[in-house]
Amino acid sequence: EAGVVQSPRYKIIEKKQPVAFWCNPISGHNTLYWYRQNLGQGPELLIRYENEEAVDDSQLPKDRFSAERLKGVDSTLKIQPAELGDSAVYLCASSPIAGGANVLTFGAGSRLTVL
Amino acid sequence: AQSVTQLGSHVSVSEGALVLLRCNYSSSVPPYLFWYVQYPNQGLQLLLKYTTGATLVKGINGFEAEFKKSETSFHLTKPSAHMSDAAEYFCAVSENTGRRALTFGSGTRLQVQP
Numbered sequence: 001e002a003g004v005v006q007s008p009r010y011k012i013i014e015k016k017q018p019v020a021f022w023c024n025p026i027s028g029h030n031t032l033y034w035y036r037q038n039l040g041q042g043p044e045l046l047i048r049y050e051n052e053e054a055v056d057d058s059q060l061p062k063d064r065f066s067a068e069r070l071k072g073v074d075s076t077l078k079i080q081p082a083e084l085g086d087s088a089v090y091l092c093a094s095s096p097i098a099g100g101a102n103v104l105t106f107g108a109g110s111r112l113t114v115l
Numbered sequence: 116a117q118s119v120t121q122l123g124s125h126v127s128v129s130e131g132a133l134v135l136l137r138c139n140y141s142s143s144v145p146p147y148l149f150w151y152v153q154y155p156n157q158g159l160q161l162l163l164k165y166t167t168g169a170t171l172v173k174g175i176n177g178f179e180a181e182f183k184k185s186e187t188s189f190h191l192t193k194p195s196a197h198m199s200d201a202a203e204y205f206c207a208v209s210e211n212t213g214r215r216a217l218t219f220g221s222g223t224r225l226q227v228q229p
């Protein structure tokens with residue numbers, strides 16, 4: 001079974017440029033998460049989807065970040081324009097359903113460097 | 116609200132020595148608790164989890180953790196460290212009511228000296 005697939009693995013951009021990350025979750029997993037992991041820190045939730053619906057986006061900086069999950073399968077996370085402080089690893093995870101004891105399966109992450 | 120505190124951002128042990136990584140949580144309702152491991156340039160992998168029942172939980176690679184409600188702790192242990200255990204370890208909490216996502220601690224980097 002394929003795991004959570006993310007691309008690109010690495011991205012280097014100049015500040016003020018746009019960037020997009022793509023995630024394909026495990027087949028059949030209804031819940032998809034985007035986390036941001038700053039250097040030396042634990043992951044912090046940006047947004048959680050249940051099927052197509054964004055049910056928790058309270059930590060998403062909506063002035064520059066956007067996300068979508070069309071058809072309730074794969075998802076994209078966009079930053080426009082990027083700032084220096086956006087340099088981080090962006091992790092996608094999925095689980096069969098949300099919350100409780102459900103185990104999240106993580107992708108390898110997309111490492112963003114903003115110069 | 117839920118939160119996790121991991122004491123010690125770096126822990127160094129000798130190969131064969133006991134590994135102890137500390138985690139304390141805060142949760143307004145009974146928690147579900149997790150330990151994840153992250154190897155360089157990889158995503159997080161589940162080591163073990165506590166949901167209900169037995170408070171001593173065994174995971175992969177010889178790791179175990181004990182849920183102590185009175186101490187609000189979920190420390191991770193392994194009797195004998197191996198070089199391959201060198202990685203970053205994250206404790207996480209989820210509430211067993213509602214549908215919140217996992218909240219992670221800041222992580223502990225484990226070094227294993229030969």
